[in-house]
Amino acid sequence: MAINLTSSNPLYSPEVMDHFLHPRNVGELENASGVGEVGNAKCGDIMKIWLRIEDGIITDVKFNTFGCGSAIAASSMATEMIKGQPLDKALELTNKAVVEALGGLPPHKIHCSVLAEEAVKAAVKDYYDRNGIEYDPEQFKEASCSHCHV
Amino acid sequence: MIYADNAATTRMSENALRTYINAAETHWGNPSSLHITGQNAKGALEEARAKIASLLHCEPREVYFTSGGSEADNQAIRTAVMAGLKKGKNHVVTTKFEHHAVLHTLEQLEKELGIRVTLLDVHEDGLVRVEELREAITPETALVSVMYANNEIGTIQPIREIGEICAEKKVLFHTDAVQAAGILDIDFAGEKIDMLSLSAHKFHGPKGVGALLVKRGVVPYTLISGGAQERGKRAGTENLPAILAMAAALEEALTVREEKTLHLLNLRETLIDRLTEIPYSTLNGDRKNRLPGNVNLCFEGIEGESLLLLLDANGIEASSGSACTSGSLDPSHVLLAIGRPHEVAHGSLRLTLSGENTMEDVEKICEILPQVVEYLRSISPVWKDLESGKAKHILPERYSEPAKEEIRETA
Numbered sequence: 311m312a313i314n315l316t317s318s319n320p321l322y323s324p325e326v327m328d329h330f331l332h333p334r335n336v337g338e339l340e341n342a343s344g345v346g347e348v349g350n351a352k353c354g355d356i357m358k359i360w361l362r363i364e365d366g367i368i369t370d371v372k373f374n375t376f377g378c379g380s381a382i383a384a385s386s387m388a389t390e391m392i393k394g395q396p397l398d399k400a401l402e403l404t405n406k407a408v409v410e411a412l413g414g415l416p417p418h419k420i421h422c423s424v425l426a427e428e429a430v431k432a433a434v435k436d437y438y439d440r441n442g443i444e445y446d447p448e449q450f451k452e453a454s455c456s457h458c459h460v
Numbered sequence: 461m462i463y464a465d466n467a468a469t470t471r472m473s474e475n476a477l478r479t480y481i482n483a484a485e486t487h488w489g490n491p492s493s494l495h496i497t498g499q500n501a502k503g504a505l506e507e508a509r510a511k512i513a514s515l516l517h518c519e520p521r522e523v524y525f526t527s528g529g530s531e532a533d534n535q536a537i538r539t540a541v542m543a544g545l546k547k548g549k550n551h552v553v554t555t556k557f558e559h560h561a562v563l564h565t566l567e568q569l570e571k572e573l574g575i576r577v578t579l580l581d582v583h584e585d586g587l588v589r590v591e592e593l594r595e596a597i598t599p600e601t602a603l604v605s606v607m608y609a610n611n612e613i614g615t616i617q618p619i620r621e622i623g624e625i626c627a628e629k630k631v632l633f634h635t636d637a638v639q640a641a642g643i644l645d646i647d648f649a650g651e652k653i654d655m656l657s658l659s660a661h662k663f664h665g666p667k668g669v670g671a672l673l674v675k676r677g678v679v680p681y682t683l684i685s686g687g688a689q690e691r692g693k694r695a696g697t698e699n700l701p702a703i704l705a706m707a708a709a710l711e712e713a714l715t716v717r718e719e720k721t722l723h724l725l726n727l728r729e730t731l732i733d734r735l736t737e738i739p740y741s742t743l744n745g746d747r748k749n750r751l752p753g754n755v756n757l758c759f760e761g762i763e764g765e766s767l768l769l770l771l772d773a774n775g776i777e778a779s780s781g782s783a784c785t786s787g788s789l790d791p792s793h794v795l796l797a798i799g800r801p802h803e804v805a806h807g808s809l810r811l812t813l814s815g816e817n818t819m820e821d822v823e824k825i826c827e828i829l830p831q832v833v834e835y836l837r838s839i840s841p842v843w844k845d846l847e848s849g850k851a852k853h854i855l856p857e858r859y860s861e862p863a864k865e866e867i868r869e870t871a
Contacts, residue, residue, distance in 0.1 A: 317769070317772060317773030319769065319772060330766070330769060331770075331773060333839070336839050347841065351802070351803040351806070351842050352801075352802040352803055353783075353802075354763055354782060354783045354784055354791065354802075354806040355763065355784075356840075356841050356842055357841075358841040374839050374840060374841040374844065375839060375840070375841070376761065376762065376763055376840040376841055376842040376843070377763050377765075377766065377784070378763055378764075378765035378766050378769075378782070378784035379765055379766050379769040381763075381766075381784075382766055382839070419784075
């Protein structure tokens, strides 16, 4: 893109601006082991994560996000945090850890980090489902979308 | 940096700024004081009042200074509702896309006093239909409140016709003219307006000052009690530097109005022509009955806040009706009122120009914006579903609108 990709905006931490303007792992994976999509276009954000899983390790990860700056930054950060990790580690990723890694998010943007956590979990669940691997459904409960009033 | 968010606020003009500083130095007296310092301040205050009255075609005694547009809206609504209730009238007619200073005040009065509010539809073009307004008025109607021009999509309402209907039906007519003052030629008396709100910082004046025009014979409700300032209807020592700067800014804005309008129309039409070339984009609100500096577009498949941040990173400052920019989770009530679905409303962009903007600014916006939209679409799962046919486009691929010649002639 010929357009400029450097900026500091006091609304967001430098880490958020960095991951928003230079998102890591953007794209799609062909023949992914698992794909997770969470969110709702009506609410204004959707995250989709593709995982390549080999021997229980996430060897590659890509994402696409429709959403605000912090949603894109949270997706980027979450993919960085799980890349190269074993599945059980990826499942331990919390939205809080994403927020911390991003140097904080404004209060009304915390839900973007929740979406990132859920997108990772949804992709792992998809992998388990595809491969007939048993799991505890409680582990994959999605937060409700009721806050959007749509 | 290109500032294209003049509906949010404007930069103070040199003239307004100098007036402000001079007034703070010279007229620091209290206009309520008897001594010469006070009375000189009083003289300057009344001069400003007379100037504003003459510019907006009302009488000086019909001008009440306030802290801005929101206070003026609050005061206007309470004025009509309180007077109405005394006569057993408890109904208000307004529109779905008023500013929240109007809508939230009315919601509060629905709860506090049990008034009834009819919200008129503004249709896909963002315009009130006068016949629907006429039908909505009942014998219980105390107030009709319709904004002069919308703050998000810039559509200019049929104020003169509404004034006629309200006069005929003997219902008070308030208009929130915050976006129109200093830009359109407002005729308070001629348009049969009973109350009008305005705010100085929208026309290159200072923040924290505005006015409510109230037709003689209508007694303003006292929102702020205390001293006898503003004919006893708005207490508090007058913010004289701000008031004088507001009068100077309004005079300046209206002196250059015609020339500035032509300049803005040229910029606006170029922006609309070029930016709607982006596939699956659309203009929000009627193209013809529109503030000369307002462009409001939706782009399918992207979200407005990320669009704004990328524009900002490229030196273009604008705004959006996306939920993510507002701190709430719903997109703009204005875009929903004109029938944009949530998915589309999230991808909105508002560019609002002032006389300070140039054709070079427009060129830069037209160069950067399509790239930003394309980039965000390239990482958007929503866009990919639309492109692969998994989801259906809501907007048509090509935007179409009425002929441009017609627009320029009538504007």
